[in-house]
Amino acid sequence: MKIDRRCFLSFVIGGAAGTTLSPLPWKLMDDSSIWTQMWPWTPVPEDGEISYVDSACSLCSGGCGITVRKIEERAVKIEGMKDHPVNDGGICPLGLSGLQLLYGPRRVKHPLKKVGDRGSGKWAKISWDSAIAEIVKILGKLRSNNQSHTVGLISGSDRGTVPSLFRRFLTVYGSPNLMRTPSLQDSYEIVLNLMHGGQALPGFDFENADFILSFGSGIIDGWGSPVRMIRANSIWRNTGAKVIQIDPRLSNTAAKSDKWFPINPGTEAALALGLSHVIIKEDLYHSDFVDNYSVGFGEWKSLLREDYPPEKVAKITGIDELTIVDLARKFARASKPIAICGRGRGNTPGSLNEFMAVHALNALVGNINKTGGVWVVADPDYIDWTEPKLDAKAVSGMQKERLDGAGSKTYPFTRYSLNRLPAVISSGETYPLQALFVSGANPLYTMSDTMAVREAFAKIPFIVSFSSYMNETSQLADFILPNHTCLERYEDIPTPFGFPRPVIGLSRPVVEPQFNTAHVGDVIIKMAKEMGGSIAGAFPWDNYEACLKETLGDRWDTLIKKGFWSDSRFKAPSWNGSFDTPSGKFEFANNTKGFLPQFKPVGIEGDETLYPLILIPYDLTRLANSFIGAPPFVIKTLEDTVIKANDVFIEINPETAKALRLREGQYALLSTPKGQARVKVHWFEGILPGVIAMPTGLGHLGNDEFLDGKGVNYNQLVGPVEDPGTGLDKAWGIRAKLAKA
Amino acid sequence: MGKEQKGPKTKRFGMVIDLDKCTGCGSCMVACMAENNVPFRKDESNKFLSLTWLRIYKLTNGKPFPDTDICYLPRPCMHCEGHGGHSPCVSVCPAVATDYSDETGIVSQIYTRCFGCRYCMASCPYHARYFNWWDPVWPDGMEKYLSPNVSPRMRGVVEKCSFCYHRYQLAKERIFIEGRSEVEEDEYQTSCAQACPARAITFGDLNNPKHAVYKKKKSPNGFRLLERLGTNPKIYYVSSREWVRRAGDNYLKGEGKLKESVQHG
């Protein structure tokens, strides 16, 4: 028996088994425990009446419905909402841990005003009225000095009523500087705008697809709407749909896929084009769609023929010729194949060429606007407020160029380009940012080259954070005006990224506000009213709830009753007359707009001789990595080969490790052109030699004692690489070096 | 202790976990902690001390790049039936603090009886049992989310997965009030099975032909962990990958010859 047990354990938990099997730790622990109980104190949770409240989670942009179990006035458990179109009862670890955030030590319990130096962590409580009055005074002064355009906002989202209220406020106040947290959405929006026409999100009908070709997308690692994607993955197991993962690393997605092809990082676009080359050469493309419903094909075809034959693509990507040909045939012969991109969770926008090259594959096989295919999903048009009246100051403020350059002549198709902001601020070339509002975002953690971001933000004289929780950005703010959490407030949750049908979720107060917080929507309305004039005039509502009810109209009742609203009449657009491009057709390429999907190697920062390795990030559903840091339960799920005490592990191929004389579990100094960090080494066979990987979501500071100081923030070690046509960040990694520490 | 479970009234609750669907996302782990008032500490990276009634193991096939493969395996308590209810842990507990229920097939843990000798931990081949080395402490205010259905444990006792037994009790109360005699399949589901976004965990009465687990447990790709120890566990796993089935120390008929090629550890 003993031997069998060892077999199981040594197999299952490898090195860690040693600890478990040795009696030593038990012996050592004896002192710190008692053998018999001494009636120690443990809480006795009060019993009472059980009730359930349906709501929506907004801890990420996944848009899941939740059902919260209550005992009297206490929320005791969050569960996934059954029959919700997005998650149908399923839920992710972060959503499940929501109560640890609601009742946890990270909450900002009162409006706070900074006292003493920035970032010193010294705060004074301030009343809501005085906080708003002080902010309005500063805004008023800037505006009277014709500086309204120097006020900026960083928002996690630009959809739904709260971001729309912010946009309205900035518009009537006179600033074009609303910036959204970067993600793959930026690139997909531009791709759709150029190829399909119009402003919309992509809808992927994954549930009905039969072949999924993923260029590094973390299908089950948090890409798109995380729970929905995991559900889709299970559907594929039932239907026999095939999943192919192109990835330099054996991610969980790669491990779950039917076939994993490791690729030289950053060459995904070349592979996509190589596949198109084969599909065209072998006449496997959808000729009806291509001939009758698309333009630009001829031009693109000649480029493909010349530049992307399999033998050449094989050299670039490291994937052999035969595999490329075979993959192209399988993709083209599947009846509902979908190709997607956006690495990992899609936190970095990526290169526009890569997104276009991948999306062109969908068009080439005609799987556009069809069941099991890809189409555009416009937002439901419920936010239909009257055009606000702008006074002269607002008009002149709105005419100024955006600070981040989005929409300028250089980046005509880009809507937001937050990653450019720090450099713009530091260079001082345009105009200075005098005030910054941050809502639903934590740029000081999530933006790459964290140190440079911090230095740039330190130059902004006035920062206001609306975060419910203490975090890196709030720590640097002058005021924190804590929003209710999503379990204490009403808010509409718009269609999540990638979902193929319009759906609206509703967050609603599950419990009374626990602290002296205020709904950010109410704060905007109040600020507007205090500003007076045309600004006040643009906000006719008494409060946010009134605004939300009026805006949702007859959808409100459905939302209250069912917890979500979905458009039952929605049908995928057809090929006829659904493309809003200049040609009225799908555009593979367009000379006037200057686009033609091709591969331009994305150089990453660093000199190869100084930094012989390549560092890439990896994302896990067991580690929140966006504006909200992982709560204690989530951290608890992490393996001890991801984090041990406060040390993060770097994954490295054993061959590479041996060459560097680095043993498993050994300390090492990781350096990149952006910074250094002490890490531990973890040998992992599933990674391309020469490449090392680091988990994202660690290395927080100033959140709470359960999260702070654990590991290293990947963003600190990497800088943005600008995509020339869009200004977006296309960095997929950085050069690095590992040395014994 | 128990007799062989046969009669139609006898239930044998158990699970079938589809490892082809499991993504290792961790929801089941957190769903369990949130349902069962499992405490947490500042550092949970010492897995020997970390209390997780359900733990996800990462299996690797041990092959070099690029033939490497990974599979996640969620491991709750196996609620071993042994032969006639002789679960390894139940047999060694001097305090009758853990017992095998003939009615449900659930291995219970009675915290007020447990005096912390940890014989059960030593005897459990699955490491499904955890010892409270400390009193649980929740940060100020966080005790508000504690559920009254599960009592928080104290220093010095052993705890483990209960198949969310309190949910069964609540379901039984409900059918009693409504004058019904049977708890329906969907009326008693565990927190982990309910939360799983992949629907990888199916829970139900293994004896009941109407329950999904009844059929699923017979999958040709099914296996149980360390089956040949005779623990007779009630968690079934399904995997289409042969090396995964072997990792559970089992193999399909006719696969025996390949055994040597498997690398353990």
Ligand code: SF4
């Ligand atoms: S996936 Fe996002 S929206 Fe869904 S439960 Fe998790 S955190 Fe919430």
Ligand code: SF4
């Ligand atoms: S919740 Fe489901 S998919 Fe996630 S780890 Fe658990 S069993 Fe696997």
Ligand code: SF4
């Ligand atoms: S059955 Fe209940 S107690 Fe057991 S692992 Fe699942 S959630 Fe935890």
